[in-house]
Amino acid sequence: MIKKVNMKRFIYFFVFFLLLTLGLFFIMNTLGSRTIQESLINSSKNQLAYAESIMDGVISEASMYGIQYTADNDVRFYQSRKQELSNYDAQMNKNEISDRLSDQLFSSLAVESIGIYWKPDGTFIQTGHDSLAKLPFEQVTERGWQTYNNSLYYFSVYPYIHQPKNPANIQYIVGVKLKKEYLVSLLGKAVNGDSSNAFFLVNDNLVISGKPVDSRIEQKAKETITPDTQRILKFDYHTGEDDYYVLSKYIEPIDTYLVTYTRMSDFLNPLDRNQQVFVGSILVILIIGLIVILMFYRNFYRNVHLLGKKFYQVEQGNYSTRISENPVNEFFNLFKSFNHMVLKTQNLFASLKIETELRRDAEVKQLQAQINPHFLYNSLFFIMSMAKTSPEAVMQMSKHLAEYYRYLTKLDRHDATLASELQLADHFLSIMSLCKEIHYEINLPPELGEHRIMPLIIQPIVENAIQHGIEERQGAHRVSIEIKALDDGALIIIADDGKGLTPEQIVLLAARVESESPPPGSRGIGLWNIHQRLKNAYGELSGLRFFTNDWGGLSVMAYIDFSLDEGGEHAITDCG
Template sequence: MIKRVNMKRFIYFFIFFLLLTIGLFFVMNTMGSRTIQESMINSSKNQLAYVDSIVDGIISEASMYGIQYTTDNSVRFYQNRILELSNYDAQMKKNDIYNRISDPLLSSQSVESIGIYWKSEGTFITTGSDPLAKLPFEKVSNRGWQTYNNSLYYFSIYPYINQPKNPADVQYIVGVKLKTEYLTSLLERAVSGGSSNAFFLVNKSLLISNKKVDSRIEEKTKETITPVTQEILKFDYHTEDDDYYVLSKYIQPIDTYLVTYTRMSDFMNPLHRNQQVFLGSILVILVIGLIVILMFYRNFYRNVYLLGKKFYQVEQGNYSTRISENPVNEFYNLFKSFNHMVVKIQTLFASLKTETELRRNAEVKQLQAQINPHFLYNNLFFIMSMAKASPDAVMQMSKHLAEYYRYLTKLDSHDATLASELQLADHYLSIMSLSKNINYEINLPPELGEHRIMPLMIQPIVENAIQHGIEEHQGAHRVSIDVKTLDSGALIIIADDGKGLTPDEIWQLMIRIGNETPPEGTRGIGLWNIHQRLKNAYGELSGLRFFTNDWGGLSVLAYIDFSLDEGGQNALIDR
């Protein structure tokens, strides 16, 4: 393929790439403009929703004050008590009510005044200073939000629960007046700078704003908005000079629309100028790039050809090949990565070879265990000696011996699980407990039983504990296998109360099983084999560890990491 590439084809490709780049630029330009517009709209919606939440809080606060003082006992019984009190006491009672309705205003930013009007007596108490503040109260006949003289009021009437149908039955009215200045100050939080404006449109008639509102947009808004309480509505408005997007949110309790509009040109014109500059820069860069590519052409394809040649050698099985050239360009890191990859491949095959050898050793040891004459003879003699004295013991021995050898003879790496390996150890310990005074315990959490592990990892350790621990220490008789969940794997601890080892002996044992070559003779070969298989399959942390337990014997610890499937796969390579 590389030989067929000539300069003419390369230039054709570059021209095609140039045209494709320019086309993609225009596509990306359009998508970028659309993305910015959507981002601006989403930002405006977030600001609008934020102000809407504040207004909801103001509405709740005003409604709470209205309900609170409508149901207040001092207000409810004021008319009845005032007739029984002297002028001084009556005035003090009135002052007390005034103080009660004045207290919330000390901490409220949105409430301008609170007033109470007793309709039958014409008595009026208010926290405001407006001499005409009573006028809106005199016209109230229903509970709810109302507008008067460009101000918003919340009125609550008594009786409160069953609102009277006849206005003459209203005893008193509690009114909460909102600060118009505070509402207009909220509009600053609903806009995105000087190109945006916002206003409240109450009952589609009263306009509340802190800036001059474009009359054309105001009229268009009145024609377009609808009382949808759950959504922020959007529509576009176009003039000869500018484009706007308008957002509106209907606030149902006060029958008010919160409206914002933003002029798009203020945001898009700088973007268009930047895009024009960017397009010119791309064209200049592409022209310069064409010159550089022509200069780079010969060196580039020479290195590509060399890399292809080396990959072909690796494909043919030559894993010792290396790239010795060190070009002062981007190919230096590529060649370095190629050499590193080949080294890793060699290391992997070496590890694979080691694991294969370990597996073969394990299979040889497995076959030896299958035909171990001493183990088989001892158990057969036990069956013969107990045939008449204890048929139950003979049946148990025969059952466990059969299950033990059936597992060994039909063992397959695909079928080896933590539960099956512990079952094999259970059969072995049951056999040994029938012929020797041995007590054992196996603890396995149910959720770990079905996890796959490499075969013959546990039983050889148990056999070693009996032969070199319990049988060499008088009175020793206990063996335990404890499996615990740890991180993403299982921690296996095999303990006995046998002879045990001194710290120096444990240190020497760790050195023997840690060597790359197996120890001389037969002693320790089983532990070395298991230790090496664990490390190759599940990492360095999974090797065997030894320590003295509370019984005075030896405990052997092994960690199986179930997240490393490589271990399980390596166990199947040479099957």
């Protein structure tokens, strides 16, 4: 893999690495932000639940005071005793009740005042000194929590057990007023630092808060919150500059919502600044890296590319090429050595010109014998017919066709392996599957791929399977190539679901390939050629074997003995 890394891939890898780093940092930053948000929200929920529990205690305390004095005997019989007592004694009795109410408030932090109002004669007793304190009592018609003049009251009426349906039958009213300052202080237990605020929303119209409440969030809360007594509800609110999360808890006894909202930007801005610094650092590294790559390209890669280009020209047979550049670095001596080498090579090839031309003529004749003109014509006509309708098919055909013939032109290098031969067969089958319906399967154990064999052993058998098997049977379309490890060699099995042969025909074919001389005509000479080459290279047991497979077609089997290691040293002779 390292050998395949070039300059372009290195640049791609460098950019990909930076983008991957940015992506990972973005994911980590997102996860960190989400963790902080969840932590803040859970903390706010805990604080809200704590404030709610205190509020429940305040509600219970106020209700208890109301019920206690509604059922108190001194309060119940105050009116009847008042008629029996003198003015002095009646006043003393009233003062005694007032003192008891005042003494009760010494131990309470949440209750501001307690008042008792007798409706029949308008008598009123209270713990405070507010001259208007009686007004809310005069409007009471039933027991429960009520608001008056931005204050929260709990009213209890007598008779208590069976509350009168007609408000005129109420004898007296006990009212408990909560301290607004205490409620405001209670909000401090529900907020999360200076970035949070909280307020009570009573009866959807009264807002109790110690600090100014954002009117937009207040309006949004009125539109969003629902009276759910079991859960703490949450929703997000976004403005042009800030993001908030809003929590609400419905307190059913007083029909009030405890609402908190927290500005997230105060907590996430440090993370955003860190992200900006990191992105800036990555961009600086990217710029520096690109500058280094540019310098590397100008001083090294360009010279390497030039040298590779010249070597390619030499490889193509241009032995007159020279490198005229004179870089002021280590490449000067390298280019000088290259020019000297090419000059020597040119002289050498001049002295061997006659021998090379003769050899080339022989190789051309051999190659022409290898190439099936009809196969080439069909492939080219396929490319012409599909050029406008299916460019993808043209690309695939051109790719496989180029790889197929490139392999054939390098057969004189004697470097054929099982893997390379199967790759040639794969290109051939891919070309055939584009032209017609061919389904094929190639199975090669990885440990056998690099073993050397004689070239052009597998592909002619595959070609024979298609031409004389599949094409002669309607609906046939399957080809299978399977390689199995066997002792010190490999077993090659090529099967098709084509026309197949009868037992008599199989015996006749086996006898034909065993013959010492090739069969007359062109039919069958390819299999005879392969059979003879296998026997000469790997022994008698390595010849071709034929049998009918489960598909009804013909299977051809050959054995390759790797211990002999003579595969690439034999002449290439094949006729279609």
